Amino acid sequence: MSRQLGDGHRRFLQTMMGVYIIDELKAKALYQYCCETFKMQCAADRLDEFIETINLKLQPMFMQVRKGMSEENGHQYYALVNTAETDITRMTSDYADNELELFRKTMDLIVGSEKGTASSTDILNSTDTMTSKKLKKSETEHLLTRLVQDKWLCEKRGEYTLSTRCIIEMEPYIRSMYQDQVKMCHICHNVAFQCQICENPSCGIKIHNPCVARYFKGKMEPQCPACDDFWPHEIPEVRGLRSQSKK
Amino acid sequence: GKEKASQLFYEGSAFDPTAFAEHLLSFMGLNRLEDEEDDHQNEATRDGYLPKDAWHRLAKHTEGCFSTAPSFHYMMGSFHAEPPPPKQRVE
Amino acid sequence: TSQVQRGLEKLTPAQVDQKTAEVVQYFLMKDQKKIPVRRADLVKYVVKDYRTIYPEIIKRAARTFEQVFGLKLVEIDPKHHMYILVNNLETATSRAAPVECPTNPKMGLLFVILSVIFMKGGTVKENLIWNTLKKLRVDPGQKHEEFGDVKKVVTDEFVRQKYLEYLRIPHTEPVEYEFRWGPRADAEVSKARILEFMGKLHEQDPRSWTQQYREAHATQNSS
Ligand SMILES: [Zn+2]
Ligand SMILES: [Zn+2]
Numbered sequence: 189m190s191r192q193l194g195d196g197h198r199r200f201l202q203t204m205m206g207v208y209i210i211d212e213l214k215a216k217a218l219y220q221y222c223c224e225t226f227k228m229q230c231a232a233d234r235l236d237e238f239i240e241t242i243n244l245k246l247q248p249m250f251m252q253v254r255k256g257m258s259e260e261n262g263h264q265y266y267a268l269v270n271t272a273e274t275d276i277t278r279m280t281s282d283y284a285d286n287e288l289e290l291f292r293k294t295m296d297l298i299v300g301s302e303k304g305t306a307s308s309t310d311i312l313n314s315t316d317t318m319t320s321k322k323l324k325k326s327e328t329e330h331l332l333t334r335l336v337q338d339k340w341l342c343e344k345r346g347e348y349t350l351s352t353r354c355i356i357e358m359e360p361y362i363r364s365m366y367q368d369q370v371k372m373c374h375i376c377h378n379v380a381f382q383c384q385i386c387e388n389p390s391c392g393i394k395i396h397n398p399c400v401a402r403y404f405k406g407k408m409e410p411q412c413p414a415c416d417d418f419w420p421h422e423i424p425e426v427r428g429l430r431s432q433s434k435k
Numbered sequence: 436g437k438e439k440a441s442q443l444f445y446e447g448s449a450f451d452p453t454a455f456a457e458h459l460l461s462f463m464g465l466n467r468l469e470d471e472e473d474d475h476q477n478e479a480t481r482d483g484y485l486p487k488d489a490w491h492r493l494a495k496h497t498e499g500c501f502s503t504a505p506s507f508h509y510m511m512g513s514f515h516a517e518p519p520p521p522k523q524r525v526e
Numbered sequence: 527t528s529q530v531q532r533g534l535e536k537l538t539p540a541q542v543d544q545k546t547a548e549v550v551q552y553f554l555m556k557d558q559k560k561i562p563v564r565r566a567d568l569v570k571y572v573v574k575d576y577r578t579i580y581p582e583i584i585k586r587a588a589r590t591f592e593q594v595f596g597l598k599l600v601e602i603d604p605k606h607h608m609y610i611l612v613n614n615l616e617t618a619t620s621r622a623a624p625v626e627c628p629t630n631p632k633m634g635l636l637f638v639i640l641s642v643i644f645m646k647g648g649t650v651k652e653n654l655i656w657n658t659l660k661k662l663r664v665d666p667g668q669k670h671e672e673f674g675d676v677k678k679v680v681t682d683e684f685v686r687q688k689y690l691e692y693l694r695i696p697h698t699e700p701v702e703y704e705f706r707w708g709p710r711a712d713a714e715v716s717k718a719r720i721l722e723f724m725g726k727l728h729e730q731d732p733r734s735w736t737q738q739y740r741e742a743h744a745t746q747n748s749s
Binding site for chain 3: 448450452453454455456457458459460462463484485490491492493494495496497498499500501502503504505506507508
Binding site for chain 3: 192193195198199201202203206207210214217218220221224225245246248249250274275276277279280281282
């Protein structure tokens with residue numbers, strides 16, 4: 189099915205280029221807006237089909253509008269991502285080489301940590317082992333601010349985590365580069381950083397916090413879905429069902 | 436009044452950059468320190484300060500003048516894929 | 527063109543598609559900072575061995591930009607073969623979009639400069655620009671908290687992006703410079719819309735700036 193795109197598709201794509209990532213509810217509103225503005229047919233449940241039409245055309249350019257879950261609130265998001273690394277994609281100049289090196293080191297720290305976080309102190313310390321031009325303290329702090337602004341990292345009280353945008357775009361990369369360290373969520377099978385871990389040492393599966401909330405909702409005696417051991421963690425509430433009301 | 440207006444129309448009115456700047460300051464939400472200093476001849480334009488989002492505001496409102504292409508930004512693919520160094524356990 | 531034909535015959539459609547995709551990627555990557563693409567660089571870094579079919583590849587890339595992204599590939603300098611991307615979709619719509627793209631405050635700065643140049647007939651001495659900016663609390667001699675080194679942004683960044691031309695006025699002592707619109711501004715900025723905004727700002731009919739009004743509407747129709 190190689191349908192032609194209309195201006196509505198193009199407006200949707202252009203908006204995605206500008207905003208990088210949007211939640212499902214906003215994506216639906218944008219879809220509706222694009223259809224109405226450009227007089228296209230619009231059916232409320234056809235968003236994914238609409239995006240698939242765009243993706244078919246983006247595929248040759250190694251681009252994609254990809255869907256993924258926020259580890260924080262469990263909502264679905266859409267992000268426009270690059271899907272391949274080539275000589276050309278590496279020419280990008282949003283960040284300098286040493287800034288990219290530090291971003292990678294930050295990813296190493298986050299992925300390698302128990303809680304999926306890295307403290308600003310650890311990140312600052314990791315500049316000691318940089319092979320490209322070493323970043324000064326103030327430069328590192330400035331870079332971290334930019335990475336948060338550009339939605340590659342999230343920050344809470346000096347602790348950095350990978351953002352939803354980052355996880356959506358980098359998931360295949362993380363899976364292949366950190367094979368030995370990264371674990372998948374037992375429920376949704378995506379990479380898991382902000383999660384709970386089964387305390388049975390022979391099991392140790394991970395479940396995202398929002399996936400925990402949804403999976404154990406209303407269960408009196410929560411048991412690990414893999415080993416049946418008692419699930420000892422506090423079960424979080426299912427959060428803000430603004431858009432996920434259908435399931 | 437009407438005659439003058441049509442004459443103005445015929446010859447075209449002149450553009451005054453100083454008046455333009457004054458209008459822009461008001462548009463961008465200048466907080467004047469002195470109250471009601473309205474004459475733009477006065478070089479007291481140094482007084483007052485612009486709010487933090489002043490230039491954002493102007494950019495937003497004049498966006499329609501530009502048909503700028505949005506640009507595509509990404510992280511994946513901007514550096515060589517490389518597995519992390521083996522982890523040393525220091526705990 | 528027969529050379530292009532022969533070149534195409536030696537390649538599989540997949541190879542041509544692949545090369546076109548690379549050219550599109552290269553344009554998108556360069557456009558991150560609004561730097562125009564030179565044909566020489568495009569050939570050197572991307573097209574490489576496919577240079578015999580260059581016209582065909584650029585044609586296909588232009589088609590992709592139009593059909594997939596709603597963008598237009600414009601050659602802004604036919605002599606040095608420089609290209610930029612501009613938006614092909616109507617920017618002003620009746621209803622506000624539910625999702626707003628973040629705006630770059632530098633575009634506000636650029637708007638002021640382009641407006642003054644346009645309203646003053648197309649060429650202005652640099653002092654007029656600096657003085658106007660100073661009134662707006664932007665001093666080219668000082669570090670601005672939003673723009674940093676203002677003089678650099680205006681005379682270097684905007685110039686490299688081809689929004690502005692910054693030219694030495696001949697035979698002046700001491701040396702003086704003047705500003706003009708660059709070819710990117712010509713391709714990307716609507717004079718009619720600027721005038722409309724001017725009208726609102728000054729509470730004045732845009733048609734009262736006769737000269738500018740005529741120019742804005744003449745160029746609109748021709749392009
Ligand atoms: Zn999960
Ligand atoms: Zn278990």
